Amino acid sequence: MSILEVQNLNKSFGKTRVLRDISFSLEQGESIAIIGSSGSGKTTLLRCLNFLETPNGGSIRVNGETLFDAADPAAQSEKEIRRKRLHFGLVFQSFNLFPQYTALENVVLAGGLLAKDKGSAYTGTPAEIEANARALLGKMGLGEKTDLYPHQLSGGQQQRVAIARALALRPDILCFDEPTSALDPELTGEVLRVIRSLAEQKTTMIIVTHEMAFARDVADRVIFMDDGVIVEQGAARDVIDHPREERTRQFLSRYAEG
Amino acid sequence: MFWTVTTTLLKGFGTTVEIFALTLVFSLPLGLLVAFGAMSRWRPFRSLAHRGGFAKKLSGFRPVGALTNLIIWIIRGTPLMLQLIAIFYVPGMLGHNIWKGNETGRLTATVVAFVINYACYFAVIYRGGIEGVPVGQREAGQVLGMTKGQIFFKVTLLQMVKRIVPPMSNEIITLVKDTSLARIIAMYELTFTGYSFAKSAGITWPLFYTGVFYLLFIGILTILFNWVEKKLSYFRV
Numbered sequence: 001m002s003i004l005e006v007q008n009l010n011k012s013f014g015k016t017r018v019l020r021d022i023s024f025s026l027e028q029g030e031s032i033a034i035i036g037s038s039g040s041g042k043t044t045l046l047r048c049l050n051f052l053e054t055p056n057g058g059s060i061r062v063n064g065e066t067l068f069d070a071a072d073p074a075a076q077s078e079k080e081i082r083r084k085r086l087h088f089g090l091v092f093q094s095f096n097l098f099p100q101y102t103a104l105e106n107v108v109l110a111g112g113l114l115a116k117d118k119g120s121a122y123t124g125t126p127a128e129i130e131a132n133a134r135a136l137l138g139k140m141g142l143g144e145k146t147d148l149y150p151h152q153l154s155g156g157q158q159q160r161v162a163i164a165r166a167l168a169l170r171p172d173i174l175c176f177d178e179p180t181s182a183l184d185p186e187l188t189g190e191v192l193r194v195i196r197s198l199a200e201q202k203t204t205m206i207i208v209t210h211e212m213a214f215a216r217d218v219a220d221r222v223i224f225m226d227d228g229v230i231v232e233q234g235a236a237r238d239v240i241d242h243p244r245e246e247r248t249r250q251f252l253s254r255y256a257e258g
Numbered sequence: 259m260f261w262t263v264t265t266t267l268l269k270g271f272g273t274t275v276e277i278f279a280l281t282l283v284f285s286l287p288l289g290l291l292v293a294f295g296a297m298s299r300w301r302p303f304r305s306l307a308h309r310g311g312f313a314k315k316l317s318g319f320r321p322v323g324a325l326t327n328l329i330i331w332i333i334r335g336t337p338l339m340l341q342l343i344a345i346f347y348v349p350g351m352l353g354h355n356i357w358k359g360n361e362t363g364r365l366t367a368t369v370v371a372f373v374i375n376y377a378c379y380f381a382v383i384y385r386g387g388i389e390g391v392p393v394g395q396r397e398a399g400q401v402l403g404m405t406k407g408q409i410f411f412k413v414t415l416l417q418m419v420k421r422i423v424p425p426m427s428n429e430i431i432t433l434v435k436d437t438s439l440a441r442i443i444a445m446y447e448l449t450f451t452g453y454s455f456a457k458s459a460g461i462t463w464p465l466f467y468t469g470v471f472y473l474l475f476i477g478i479l480t481i482l483f484n485w486v487e488k489k490l491s492y493f494r495v
Contacts (some may be wrong), residue, residue: 050401078406086403099493100416109412111404117373120403151494169402 001064003028003204010070011044014051018044019055020109020228025208026173029202033209033219033236037251042208043229046175049105049206051085062087063173089171093178097150103161104146107133107168122169129168136164139195149165156187160194176207192195192218212255216240224248263455263464270451271471277437277447278367281372284432288373289372295326296385326381333378339439342371346443361445368440376433383425387418391495420490427483431476448472 002025019041026032029033034042047053051068054076060068067084068076072112073158097106111129114122137146140160150158159179166174176195182186192214198205199218209215215222215236222239224232224247232245243249300322307317333341346367349356357363391414399409441450452468455461 052397052400082403082405083450085401088401090401092394092395092398094394096392096394098398098413099495100420109402113408113412114403124402149493166404191374 002026004065005059005061006049007059007061009045009048009055009060011041011048011053011055018228022225022228022230023059024223024230024233026204026206028221029204031203031205031207031218032221032223033207033215033224034223035209035212035215036225036231036252037254040225041178042225045088045225046206046208049173049175050088050090051081052090059083074210076093079119084120086114086120086169087172089166089169089174090168091159091162091174091176091179092180095150095155095162095182097158097162099150099181102147102149103137103142103153103164104130104133105155106150106161107136107165108164111168133164133168136167137161141190154187155183156190159183159191162223163191163194163198173201173202174205174206176209178208178210179209212240212252224251226251263467264366266455267448267451267464267468267471269473270446270468273365273440273446273451274434274437274448274471275475277368277372277440277445278434280365280369281376281433281437284369284373285376288377290384291494292326292330292377292381293384293388295322296330296381297388297456298322298326315395330378330381333375334382338375338436339442341375342368342439344375345371364440364443364445367443368445372433372436376429379429380426383422383429384418387422387463388414390421391417416490417495420493420495423483423487423490427479430483431479434472434476434479 002028006025007023009019009022010017022041022045024032034045036042044053048055048068054068055068056219057070058068059066059070067087097103098109101109108129111122111133112126113125114120115124115126115129125189134143134146137143140163142157142160142164145157145161150161151162153161159182163174163179179195180191182193192211195205195207195219196214206214207219217236219236221233222236223230224239224243225247226247232239232243232248234244239248240252242251298320301314301318302318303313303319306313307316309317346357346364357367395413395417396409399413404412437447438449440447441453444450446454448468448471449465452465455464
């Protein structure tokens with residue numbers, strides 16, 4: 001059984017249809033890259049999966065549990081959504097670290113709050129949560145930076161803290177929304193290396209990216225989106241090296257020209 | 259004479275500080291409530307959105323937001339002195355003497371008028387501070403499973419406070435001087451006390467001497483605001 005099944009997802013903003021009948025699935029331990037030009041709906045798709053947008057149609061299932069079904073709006077209470085969205089983690093393009101907290105506090109904050117909430121599945125003592133956060137920051141190569149505030153860190157370091165923060169809640173599926181687009185070119189490498197190592201450890205991931213070479217090398221599968229539809233999907237190397245669809249070819253050739 | 263004047267003025271200054279402190283204590287939290295009211299997106303008729311004409315217009319109606327913004331408009335659009343007079347005299351004119359004629363009654367009426375007025379000004383500043391926090395901060399809290407309350411208190415609040423220290427210090431300094439309006443309902447605050455010497459003893463210098471008290475008080479407040487600003491300089495927004 002797939003860990004994630006998205007079926008016929010639709011999303012409109014006013015009269016503009018941003019997502020049209022998006023269907024795909026994801027296996028445990030698989031990483032999938034979503035590519036496509038700006039405005040193709042990639043980010044909206046991630047935002048729908050993370051309950052930051054409410055789809056107008058379709059369904060989202062994780063581990064066989066229906067997290068979202070447009071036909072059943074009654075299940076969308078705020079409390080339910082808070083529980084369901086924890087299946088997903090999201091790393092933002094602009095990091096969105098909390099500026100008033102240190103790197104460590106950023107990673108610890110949500111876990112600490114969830115552990116106090118008796119209704120939540122997340123458990124742990126404050127000491128365990130902190131030890132876990134320190135271990136994660138260490139894995140991100142930030143073991144020495146735990147007590148620094150976001151403005152004292154480079155963009156690449158901030159993004160790695162954000163990845164640790166998302167991992168701290170042990171999501172089933174980790175989503176990346178153009179994780180390197182806000183970074184100076186010389187800083188993208190360190191973030192991509194971290195994502196690559198996560199892929200090697202079989203972290204289930206959905207990565208929206210403009211880094212074609214990275215998508216080809218790291219992702220198991222690639223989805224190409226254009227104008228709100230999935231034009232083509234398949235094994236990463238097949239889609240990027242031998243696209244079947246004309247639109248994919250055009251998009252990739254624009255990239256090759258740079 | 260100098261000491262008599264000084265001790266009398268100190269008494270008036272005490273009343274000034276009393277109005278100032280009571281106004282702050284109540285208007286700071288009330289302003290936050292007013293700010294939330296002004297930002298309220300509650301639309302009780304939203305289910306009518308798919309219909310046409312008037313029903314569609316009605317579906318976008320935000321009653322709490324509209325009412326709060328109307329109140330803010332009235333309060334910011336009329337002089338505080340007028341509001342003070344209205345609050346003190348109008349209940350009596352309508353046959354409900356809710357304020358006792360003694361000093362406590364007048365102080366209460368003054369504080370009520372000041373709290374309403376300042377809550378509206380603070381609300382606008384709070385609102386700017388809250389809306390100035392990038393939406394990504396709230397979204398980061400959401401995807402981490404935080405509740406609305408947790409997001410406000412653990413994420414938004416301190417960033418808002420840092421943003422609003424300069425405009426709030428302006429407003430609070432204005433409040434110190436606005437307390438002198440209370441003389442209109444015969445509150446013996448600092449200015450009225452100084453002025454009364456002109457009537458009773460025929461000397462005008464005590465009135466100008468009151469300026470020293472205001473300056474010292476605002477000097478202390480300025481030091482306090484600088485300290486707060488420095489305390490919050492460990493992070494950037």
